[in-house]
Amino acid sequence: MTEQVSAQQVSAHKDPVVIAFANEVLDGFSDVCKSLRYATFLTDDGFEVASIAGDEKQNRRVASMASSMQALGDAVARDLRIGGAEYIIIAAETGYVIQMRVPEHAMVLAAHFDAAETVGKALSVARLAASNMRTMVQEKAA
Amino acid sequence: MGLMTKARHSLGLVGLSPIECAKIATFVESEAEAAGCPWLVLHSDSCDALIVPSDVEFSADPYQVLIRLVRFGNQPAEGDLCITTPLSAAELMDTLRKAQDQLSSRSRSHEVKPMKVKMEDWGAVPANDRHHVPAGFGTPAPQHLTDGSAALKAETWPVSAQSSHPDSHPAAQPSAMHAPLQHPQPAPPPQPQGVNLHASGTEHQEFSAAWDQIAVALYSIVQNSAPAVAEIRVENLDMIRIDFRFRAYNSRIPLEQVSANGSRIAIRSTLVEAFRPPIVNLPGESLDKLFWFIGSQAFHGTGAPWLKPEDRYRLRRWPNFTELNHAVADMRAAAAIGNCFLNAAELASAAGISVESAIRTLNAYSLMGLLEIQTDKTAAPVTFTPPAQKSGGGLFSKLRTKLGL
Amino acid sequence: MAEHVILFAGPMGAGKTTAIESLSEIETIRTEATNTDRETADKDTTTVALDYGEITVGDDDKVRLYGVPGQRRFNFMWTILKERAVGLVLLVNNDAADPIRELDEFLEEFGELHEKGGIVVCVTRSDVAPTPYLDKYAERIREVMPGRMIPVFTADARNGDQMRTALMSLIANIEITAMIADNQERAA
Numbered sequence: 104m105t106e107q108v109s110a111q112q113v114s115a116h117k118d119p120v121v122i123a124f125a126n127e128v129l130d131g132f133s134d135v136c137k138s139l140r141y142a143t144f145l146t147d148d149g150f151e152v153a154s155i156a157g158d159e160k161q162n163r164r165v166a167s168m169a170s171s172m173q174a175l176g177d178a179v180a181r182d183l184r185i186g187g188a189e190y191i192i193i194a195a196e197t198g199y200v201i202q203m204r205v206p207e208h209a210m211v212l213a214a215h216f217d218a219a220e221t222v223g224k225a226l227s228v229a230r231l232a233a234s235n236m237r238t239m240v241q242e243k244a245a
Numbered sequence: 246m247g248l249m250t251k252a253r254h255s256l257g258l259v260g261l262s263p264i265e266c267a268k269i270a271t272f273v274e275s276e277a278e279a280a281g282c283p284w285l286v287l288h289s290d291s292c293d294a295l296i297v298p299s300d301v302e303f304s305a306d307p308y309q310v311l312i313r314l315v316r317f318g319n320q321p322a323e324g325d326l327c328i329t330t331p332l333s334a335a336e337l338m339d340t341l342r343k344a345q346d347q348l349s350s351r352s353r354s355h356e357v358k359p360m361k362v363k364m365e366d367w368g369a370v371p372a373n374d375r376h377h378v379p380a381g382f383g384t385p386a387p388q389h390l391t392d393g394s395a396a397l398k399a400e401t402w403p404v405s406a407q408s409s410h411p412d413s414h415p416a417a418q419p420s421a422m423h424a425p426l427q428h429p430q431p432a433p434p435p436q437p438q439g440v441n442l443h444a445s446g447t448e449h450q451e452f453s454a455a456w457d458q459i460a461v462a463l464y465s466i467v468q469n470s471a472p473a474v475a476e477i478r479v480e481n482l483d484m485i486r487i488d489f490r491f492r493a494y495n496s497r498i499p500l501e502q503v504s505a506n507g508s509r510i511a512i513r514s515t516l517v518e519a520f521r522p523p524i525v526n527l528p529g530e531s532l533d534k535l536f537w538f539i540g541s542q543a544f545h546g547t548g549a550p551w552l553k554p555e556d557r558y559r560l561r562r563w564p565n566f567t568e569l570n571h572a573v574a575d576m577r578a579a580a581a582i583g584n585c586f587l588n589a590a591e592l593a594s595a596a597g598i599s600v601e602s603a604i605r606t607l608n609a610y611s612l613m614g615l616l617e618i619q620t621d622k623t624a625a626p627v628t629f630t631p632p633a634q635k636s637g638g639g640l641f642s643k644l645r646t647k648l649g650l
Numbered sequence: 651m652a653e654h655v656i657l658f659a660g661p662m663g664a665g666k667t668t669a670i671e672s673l674s675e676i677e678t679i680r681t682e683a684t685n686t687d688r689e690t691a692d693k694d695t696t697t698v699a700l701d702y703g704e705i706t707v708g709d710d711d712k713v714r715l716y717g718v719p720g721q722r723r724f725n726f727m728w729t730i731l732k733e734r735a736v737g738l739v740l741l742v743n744n745d746a747a748d749p750i751r752e753l754d755e756f757l758e759e760f761g762e763l764h765e766k767g768g769i770v771v772c773v774t775r776s777d778v779a780p781t782p783y784l785d786k787y788a789e790r791i792r793e794v795m796p797g798r799m800i801p802v803f804t805a806d807a808r809n810g811d812q813m814r815t816a817l818m819s820l821i822a823n824i825e826i827t828a829m830i831a832d833n834q835e836r837a838a
Contacts, residue, residue: 114686147683148696149723167723171699174681178699182679209684492783528780562788563801566819567772567812576819580826583799595830629833640654641821643707648814 115210115240116150124239125153132232138220139228140198144236145169147209169202169213190229192222201229205236212236254348255461256284256341257292260301261314265332269296272334273341284341285458287465294344296328308351310344452542455510460543462512463487463536464551464612474524475514479504485535486525490517493529500538501570533613537569540609546601548589549608557586557619558607564615573645574598578606581629586619588626595629655714655734656817658701659760660741661752662720663691665774665807667701669741670715672810673817674703687721696720699727713817728759736767737820741807742787745779750790757794764798768824770816772805799823 115121125144133139133155143154143162149170154162176188190203199222202213212233216225256273258266269286276282284294297303299313299321312326321327326347328340459477466473466489477485484503487494496503504510523529540549548554560583566576574596581587581595593603610616658666671678681699685691701717716731718724738760742749753771763769771787787802801819805812 114688116686146686147698148686149683149698149721150686163723164726167698168726170683171681171719171724171727174683174697174699178679178681209686528777560799561792562784563799563803563819565784565803566801566815567803567805567809571815573818573822576815576822577826579801579819580823581830583801583823584827584830595826627833627837629829639821639825640707640711640713641818641825643711644705644713644818644821647705647707648818 114150115144115146115208116152120243121240122153124243125236126155128232128236128239129153129155131235132214132228135231136216136220136225136228138216138225140215140217141165142212142214142232143169144205145211145213147173147204147211152210165213169211173202173204173211190226192226194222199225201225203229203233205233205240208237208240210236210240254284254294254345255292255465256286257295258286259295259297259303261296261298265314265330268332269337272332272337275334276338282338282341283345285461287462292465293348294341299325299327310347312340312344452505452539452545453510456505456539456543457545459510459512460539460608460612461550462514463539464549466514467612467614472517472519473514474517475512478509478511478513480509487514487532487535488523488525488529489532490519491523491525491527491529492532493523493525493527494532494535495525495529496535500535503538505542531565531568533565534568536613537564537609540612541605544604544608546604548604549611552607552611553620554588555620555622557588557591557621557624558582558610558616559584559586559619560610560615561617562615564610564613574602575606577641578603582606582610586624591627591629594627652711653714653734654711654736655716655731656737656739656820657731657735657760657763658715658717658739658741659728659756660720661691661743661746661756662687662696663693663746664720664741664743665772666717666720666741667697668807669739669772669805669813670701670703670717672808672813673705673715675705676703678703690721698724700731725759732760732763735763737824738763738767738769739772739816739820740769741772741774741805743774743779744776744782744804749773750782750786753787753790754794757791761795764795764800768820768827769800770820770823771800771802772807772813772816773802774805774807776804777806 113121115125129142129144132142139155141154141156143157143165144152145166146152147170149167151162151166154165157165172191172193173188176191180186180188188204190201193200196218198215198217200213200215201222202211204211212229214225214229214232256269258269261269273282273284273286292309294310294312295303295305296312296314297305299315299319303311305311310326312328313321315321315327315329317330321329326340326343328336463475466475473489475487475489477487479485482497484498485494485496517524543549552558560579563579563583564571564575566579569575578592578596578598582592587595589600589603589607592598592606593600596603598606607616658669660666667678667680667682679700679702681697681701682695683698685693685696687696697717697719699719701715703715705713705715707713716735718728718731740753740756740760742752742756746752757769760769771791773784773787784802784804788800791798791800791802801816801823803812803816803819805816807813
C-alpha cells in the first residue's frame with residue numbers, strides 16, 4: 104500500500120500532517136487579517152481539524168454548526184439549481200462569519216471577523232486561506 | 246357459535262418420567278376413544294389437576310386438585326388422591342373421576358369455570374422473562390419439567406401413524422407425543438386465500454374447535470418457560486414447526502393458507518435440552534406472528550379459557566405490527582389498551598371496534614404474552630366517547646385515507 | 651394549515667434518512683457530508699444538519715418529517731428541531747455495540763416529546779442482529795419512562811409499509827391517549 108493511499112484513508116481531523124498544515128495556514132491568516140477573531144478548519148461532517156482562538160469546547164461546537172450550515176447552504180443551492188454553494192456569510196451587528204469549502208476537499212473554513220473589516224477583504228483573505236490549504240494537502244498527497 | 250371442545254379439565258404432569266408420562270397419556274387417550282374422557286393432558290404445572298410424584302415437594306394452587314403418584318416403596322399421604330405404580334388405566338380413570346368430582350363441587354361453590362390454565366400476574370414478572378432465550382439455547386428447565394414429557398392433545402382421538410424426521414437431530418424431535426385426530430366434519434366451503442387476518446377486522450376464517458385446543462396447548466407451553474419444541478400437524482402434514490427456545494417457527498406454507506377447518510389438526514410437543522440444535526431453520530418466523538394468527542381466530546370470538554371476563558388487561562408492550570398482518574383498527578386497539586386497563590367491552594368502546602373484535606384482540610395478545618392483569622373488580626365500567634373533531638376526523642383518519650390503508 | 655412536525659432521531663446509521671425517504675411524498679431535502687467517522691458507522695455519508703420530507707393530508711394538514719443528525723456533536727440541531735415537534739420516531743439499529751444504551755441516550759434527550767405528543771421506537775437491522783429482542787427495549791422503556799406506553803417495532807427503514815405502520819401507530823397512540831385523558835378528565 105502506498106503512502107498516498109494511507110494518507111487519504113486517515114480522516115483530516117486525525118491526520119497530524121493535515122492538522123499541522125491547517126494550523127500553519129490559520130497562523131498566516133491571522134497575520135494578514137487583524138480583524139479576524141476566530142477561525143477553524145473542519146471536516147464536512149463537523150470535526151474540528153484546527154482552530155485559532157476559542158476554547159476546545161467552543162471549537163468543537165462551531166465545527167459542528169459550521170458543518171450543518173454548509174450542508175444547509177449546499178441543500179438550498181442544490182434545490183434552487185444554482186450550482187454548488189461557494190461561500191456562506193452570516194452578517195450580525197458586531198461582526199460576520201464567512202465559511203467556504205476548501206476546494207476539492209471535504210473540508211470547510213469558518214472564520215469570524217469583527218465589523219471593522221470589509222466583507223470584500225474578508226472574503227478575499229478567506230479564499231486565499233482555503234486555497235493555501237488545498238495546495239498544501241495536495242502537495243502532501245503528491 | 247362454533248364447535249365445543251370435548252375436554253373440560255386440564256391435567257398437568259409434573260416431575261414424572263417420560264415412560265410414566267407416556268403411559269398416562271395413552272390411558273387417557275384410550276379412555277377418550279372409548280368413552281369420551283374429559284381430560285386434556287398438558288405438560289404444564291398450571292392445570293386443573295396435577296399428577297406429581299409423592300416424594301416431590303409440591304404445593305398446588307387452591308384451584309388445583311393434586312394427585313400423587315406413589316412409586317414402589319413410598320407411602321401415600323393421607324387425604325391426597327393417589328395413583329400407584331405400576332400404573333393401571335382403571336386406577337387412573339377412577340382417580341380422575343374423583344378429581345373431576347372435586348373440581349365440579351368447587352365449580353358449583355366458587356363459580357370457578359373448568360378448563361383453567363393459570364395466568365400469572367405479570368405485574369411482578371417482566372414479560373421478557375417469560376420469553377427471553379439467552380445465548381446458549383435457553384435457560385435450564387426446572388427439574389420437574391425436564392424429567393417428563395407429557396402429551397399435548399388437541400382432541401381426544403388418538404392416531405397411530407407418526408412420521409420420523411431424519412433431517413433433524415433425533416433428540417430434538419417431538420417424542421413422547423401423540424397426534425390425535427379430530428372428529429371427521431362435513432367439508433367446509435373453501436376459504437378465500439390471503440384474507441385479512443387482523444384481530445379486529447370482520448373477515449375471520451371460521452377456525453375449527455381443534456385450533457382452540459392448539460391455542461390452549463401453546464399457551465400452556467409458553468407459560469412453562471421451559472425449552473420446548475412443537476409441531477402442528479394439519480391433515481397429517483407437519484405444517485408448522487416451532488422452537489420455543491428461539492421464539493421461532495417455520496411453516497410449509499404461509500399462515501394465511503393453513504387450513505382453518507382441516508379435519509385433522511394436532512399439536513405434538515416435547516421438552517428439549519437447551520443445548521440441542523434448533524428444529525427450525527433460523528432465524529425463522531417470529532412466534533408472535535403465529536400466536537397472533539391463532540389467538541385472534543381461535544375460540545370463535547369468545548374469550549380464551551384462561552382469561553377472566555371480570556379482569557381488566559393492559560399491554561406490556563405493543564405487538565410488533567410491522568411483522569403482523571394487521572388492520573388500522575388494530576393500532577387504535579393497541580393504543581387504547583396500551584394506555585389503561587380495559588376489559589373487552591371497554592376496549593371495544595375506546596378503540597371503536599366490536600366487542601367480538603375486542604375479545605379476539607385480547608385472546609391474541611394474551612397468547613402472545615403481552616398482557617398484564619388487573620383483578621380489581623370494584624372499578625366501575627368505563628365508556629369512552631371520542632372527542633368532538635373537525636370535519637374529516639383526526640389526523641389519524643386523514644392519514645389513513647391518504648395512505649390508502 | 652395545521653402542521654404536524656414529526657422528528658426522526660437515533661444513532662448514526664440507524665436509517666433516519668432512509669425512513670424519511672420511504673415516507674415523504676416530496677423529494678427529500680438532505681444535508682449529507684462525507685463521513686469520516688467510519689468507526690461509528692461504516693457508510694459513505696452522514697446527515698449533518700437535517701433531512702426533510704413531508705406528507706400533505708387534504709387541504710388542512712401537513713405532516714413535516716424532520717430527521718436530525720445522529721451524532722451528539724450536532725445536538726444543537728436536536729434542540730432547534732425539537733421545539734416544533736409533536737412526535738418522535740426513534741430508530742435504533744440492533745447491530746449497534748450497545749443498542750439499549752443508545753435507546754437510553756436518545757430517550758433522555760427526546761423523552762419530553764412523549765408529553766408533547768408521542769414516541770414510537772423502530773428497531774432496525776434486526777435481520778442482521780436478532781437480539782436484543784423487542785421485549786428488552788420495552789422493558790427498558792418501562793424503566794426509564796415508567797407509566798408510558800411507547801410502541802416498539804422492528805422495522806426496515808427502506809420498507810414504506812413498515813414505516814407507514816410506525817407513523818400511523820404513533821399518531822393513533824397520540825390521538826387515543828388524548829381521548830382517554832379527555833374522558834378521564836370529564837369523569838373526574
